[in-house]
Structures are given as structure tokens and as C-alpha cells.
Amino acid sequence: MTNPNALLHRRDVVNELLRDRGDLLVIAGLGAPNWDVSAAGDHPNNFPLWGAMGGASMIGLGLALAQPKRKVIVITGDGEMLMNVGSLASIAVEAPKNLTIAVLDNERFGETGMQKTPTASGVDLAAIATACGIRSSRIVRTMAEVTELRDLAHEGRGTAFAQIKINPEALVFVMPPADGVILTTRFRQSVLGDEALFN
Amino acid sequence: MAEAAKSRSEAAPALPTWPDEIYRVLKDAGIRQVAIVPDAGHSRLIRSFEAGPETRVVTLTTEEEGVAMLAGAWLGGERGVLLLQSSGVGNCINMLSLPVICHMPLLMIVTMRGDWGEFNPWQIPMGQGTRPSLEAMGVIVNKVDEPHLVASAVQGAAHLAFNSWKPVAVLIGQRVLGAKNFKELASK
Numbered sequence: 001m002t003n004p005n006a007l008l009h010r011r012d013v014v015n016e017l018l019r020d021r022g023d024l025l026v027i028a029g030l031g032a033p034n035w036d037v038s039a040a041g042d043h044p045n046n047f048p049l050w051g052a053m054g055g056a057s058m059i060g061l062g063l064a065l066a067q068p069k070r071k072v073i074v075i076t077g078d079g080e081m082l083m084n085v086g087s088l089a090s091i092a093v094e095a096p097k098n099l100t101i102a103v104l105d106n107e108r109f110g111e112t113g114m115q116k117t118p119t120a121s122g123v124d125l126a127a128i129a130t131a132c133g134i135r136s137s138r139i140v141r142t143m144a145e146v147t148e149l150r151d152l153a154h155e156g157r158g159t160a161f162a163q164i165k166i167n168p169e170a171l172v173f174v175m176p177p178a179d180g181v182i183l184t185t186r187f188r189q190s191v192l193g194d195e196a197l198f199n
Numbered sequence: 200m201a202e203a204a205k206s207r208s209e210a211a212p213a214l215p216t217w218p219d220e221i222y223r224v225l226k227d228a229g230i231r232q233v234a235i236v237p238d239a240g241h242s243r244l245i246r247s248f249e250a251g252p253e254t255r256v257v258t259l260t261t262e263e264e265g266v267a268m269l270a271g272a273w274l275g276g277e278r279g280v281l282l283l284q285s286s287g288v289g290n291c292i293n294m295l296s297l298p299v300i301c302h303m304p305l306l307m308i309v310t311m312r313g314d315w316g317e318f319n320p321w322q323i324p325m326g327q328g329t330r331p332s333l334e335a336m337g338v339i340v341n342k343v344d345e346p347h348l349v350a351s352a353v354q355g356a357a358h359l360a361f362n363s364w365k366p367v368a369v370l371i372g373q374r375v376l377g378a379k380n381f382k383e384l385a386s387k
Contacts, residue, residue, distance in 0.1 A: 027271070047274060052297040055267030059297075062271025062279070065232060065255055070275075086260030090268075094257055180301035184274065192276045199362050 007167040008143065010104050014075060015040050016146045017102060017153065024154060025063060025191065029056035029076025031111040032171070033104055037075055039174040044190035047183060048176045054084030057101050061091050064099040067191065071098050071156045078105040078119045078163070085128060091159060092133035100153035100160040101129075106168040114168060129161035137161040217375065218243035220350035221308070225280055228357040230254060230306075232272045232279030234265030240310030240376045241282045262287035263294040266305065273303045278361055281307045285314070285329040285370070286322065295336040298366040305366035306357055307338070314373035315344070326373075333368050344372035 014036040018026065021043070028037035028048040037046055047063075049056055060074035081103045091099065107120035119125060129137035140146055140162045152160045177183055188196035222244055233248045233256045235241065248254045259265050262283045269279040283291075288309060298305040312319070313326015333340050339359065343352040352369050360367040 025275075049297075051300070052267060052270075052294055054263065055270070055294055055297060058264045058267035059271035059274070061257070062232060062268035062273075062277075063275040064271075065257075066272045066275025066277035084261070084264060087264050087267075090257060090259050090264055094255070180297075184301040184303060187274055188276070191274070196276065 007165055008141070008146065009169065010036050010106070010166045011039055011171065012143065013102075013104065013146050013164055013166060016143065017073065017075065017150045019150060020154075021045075022154070023070060025067065025070050025072045027056050027060045027063065027072070027074045027076075029053075029074070029080040031077055031080070032106075033075045033077050033080070035171070035173045035175065036104070038176040039171075042176050044186045046176065047187050050178055050180075053080055054087075056080055057084070057087045057091060060099055060101065061087070061094060061096065064096040065094065068096065068098060070191070071100075071154055072096075073100045073102060073153045075102050075104065077110065078103055078107060078117050078125065079109045081125060082118060082123070085125070088129050088132040088134065088161070092129070095133070095159050097158050098156040100149070100156075101162070102149065102153070103161075103163050104166050105163050106166050108168045110168070110170065114170070119163075124163070126161060126163040129163075134159050134161045138163070140164040215346055215375075215377075217346045217349040217371075219247065221353040222247040224350050224354045224357065226251075226253075228306075228354070228361065229278050230280050230357075231277040232257065232269065233282065234259055234268050234279060235282045236260075236262050236265070236284070236287050238282065238284040238287075238310050240284065240371065241308070245282065262290040266291050266294040266297060269305055270297050270301065270303055278304070279306070280357075281305065283307065284310045285312050286325045288329045288332060288368075289325045292332060292336060295333075295338060295366060299337040302364045303366075304360040304364050305338075306360045307333075307366070307368040308353060308356075309368055309370045310376055311342075311370055311373045316373055329370060336366075338366045338368050340368050340370060342370040342372060344374045346375050349375060 265281040313322035
């Protein structure tokens with residue numbers, strides 16, 4: 001039997017979520033989730049954030065509404081999600097089938113010295129998401145549950161939310177391009193074709 | 200009293216046409232996503248968008264969500280507009296770094312408070328700070344104070360935003376909205 005208190009490793013989680021990613025569209029929240037997504041492999045269909053804290057989930061919503069036939073996954077941190085937790089209400093009302101929000105919850109503000117976030121005191125983001133009306137909301141503690149979440153995200157059967165309990169480990173930074181124009185242009189060119197280069 | 204009432208009614212005609220005019224301008228500009236924090240000045244425009252099947256009206260809990268959402272819309276190939284009032288501009292400031300640094304279009308239409316004829320002193324700081332705050336973040340700002348100029352201001356802003364990939368805000372002055380309405384509301 002596995003230790004129920006063992007925490008998942010963030011890069012194992014992200015590698016599994018993005019396994020055989022196909023044409024999955026990925027928004028990565030600023031800080032460690034950005035480095036985790038980049039460690040899984042830089043890709044034109046990634047939009048990794050270097051700032052805009054609190055905005056990752058709503059970027060995912062706008063993208064999911066604009067591209068209803070594609071699957072969108074937002075991979076972000078607990079600090080980033082908590083900064084704009086009201087977005088969960090806005091997203092629940094729209095309920096796009098093709099949007100999954102995966103929060104890597106290490107209960108820490110990792111970029112600023114590992115100060116505790118409110119989730120360390122028991123704030124339950126999955127319950128907040130459920131209360132907002134995102135029915136497929138869960139706390140994830142095992143790799144089997146990560147695989148289940150991966151399949152949900154790739155199939156797009158409804159808005160999904162997961163608070164994934166991970167180890168508060170500090171890992172080496174793996175950085176994508178930092179220039180927002182490069183990130184924007186290559187994403188749009190990949191998703192929309194060369195037409196995106198014109199107005 | 201009668202004269203005062205007359206001058207107020209001239210400042211705010213009973214049936215302004217500018218909300219219908221900017222609805223047509225925004226439809227012509229290809230707007231598909233409408234991000235809103237409801238506001239009395241925008242109520243007629245919001246109803247027009249809600250009645251149309253081609254646009255998605257998304258109600259936000261705070262205006263900065265709309266800046267992020269419309270960045271996502273642009274990444275996915277759709278155009279949007281953010282409808283807000285001046286106090287909501289204060290909620291957007293850091294998120295504006297996203298369209299600025301990524302050279303993304305952002306069209307904001309801001310109904311002003313704390314401006315001409317304001318009755319509520321608490322609206323003054325953000326109302327007076329709206330333009331300098333937006334400009335400090337690199338947003339191009341155009342303010343209109345006459346109803347017949349609103350539609351062309353929005354049209355020009357939409358072209359500027361979507362053709363040059365810049366964040367652009369149109370501020371609709373309280374003179375256009377009619378400050379008398381707020382005073383009457385307060386007395387009821």
C-alpha cells in the first residue's frame with residue numbers, strides 16, 4: 001500500500017498531464033508551473049506566463065471559447081490561482097467543455113522564499129471550484145488520479161478543475177522564451193496558421 | 200428649478216443613440232467575446248450583445264479577469280471588448296502588462312465616474328486617476344464628452360487596437376452619460 005501522505009513530484013505530474021499531448025493547448029502560470037511545462041518540452045502550443053499573476057485561468061477561458069474544437073489545459077500554482085479565485089465563478093458560468101484547470105498545490109509561494117499560502121492552512125480550492133459550479137472538481141493525491149485528469153483534459157468532456165497536492169521542492173529553472181511577442185506570435189501561427197501573421 | 204431641470208435634460212437626452220451606434224461599430228469590427236462588469240452606462244449595449252447569437256457575453260467578478268480573458272481570445276483568433284467603468288480600471292493595472300508586453304490588441308470602453316457632475320466623492324480618486332493610470336501602463340486613451348462623437352471614437356479605437364495590436368481605451372465622459380441620473384437615483 002502506498003503512503004497516503006506521500007506528495008507527488010510536480011514534474012512527474014506535468015509530464016503525465018502533457019503525455020502524448022497531440023494538439024493540446026497549454027497555458028502555464030507564472031513561476032514554477034512555467035518551468036515545469038517548459039521542462040516537459042518547449043512547444044509552440046504553450047503560452048507560458050512570466051507575469052500577469054492571477055490571469056492564467058481566464059486566458060484559458062478566452063482561448064477555450066475562441067477554439068471550441070481544441071482542448072485547453074491551464075497549469076498553474078496555488079498562489080496564482082488564489083490571487084484571482086473569483087475567475088472560478090466566471091469560468092463555471094461559461095462552462096466550456098474543452099477547459100481543464102490543474103493547480104499544482106505545494107502550499108507555498110515558491111518564487112519568493114517558500115512562504116505558506118492559504119492552502120497550507122486548509123483552504124480547499126477544489127471545494128471552492130465545486131461551490132462555484134465546476135462539477136468535475138477534485139483534489140488529486142496519486143499518479144493514478146493524475147492519469148485520470150490527463151484523460152479528462154485530453155477528451156474535453158466538461159470544465160474540469162483539480163487541486164494537485166505536490167511536494168514543495170525547489171527544482172532547477174527550465175525557461176521558455178521570455179519575449180511575449182515571440183510567445184504570442186508562434187502560438188497564434190501554430191494554432192491559426194500563417195494567416196495569424198496578417199490582420 | 201424649471202431651468203435647472205431643463206438644462207439637465209439637455210445634458211442627458213431620454214433616448215441616447217450612442218449605445219446602439221457603438222453596438223453596430225463593434226459588430227462591424229468582428230467582436231465575438233464581450234467581457235463585462237455590469238455598469239449602468241453600458242446596460243443598453245450589454246442587452247444588445249446578449250440578444251445576439253454571435254457574441255459571448257461573459258460576466259466577470261473583477262475587471263482584470265477580462266484583460267486576461269481577451270488575451271486568451273486573441274491567442275485563439277477571436278476579437279473581444281472589455282466594458283467597464285472607471286473604478287474598474289484600477290483593478291486592471293498589473294494585468295495590462297500582458298497585452299502591452301505581448302503586443303496584443305485590447306479594446307476597453309470605459310464609462311466615467313468621478314468626472315462631470317459626480318455626486319459621490321468616493322468616485323473621484325479613481326475617476327480622476329483613470330487616464331493617467333492607463334497611460335502609465337502604455338494604453339492609448341481617447342476621451343469623448345459629446346454623444347455624437349462616441350461611435351466614431353469607438354470605431355477609431357477598434358481599428359487602432361486590432362490593426363496595430365495595441366491596448367486602446369475609449370473613456371466615455373460623465374457628461375455623455377448624464378450625471379443627473381445618478382443624482383435622481385440617490386434621492387430615491
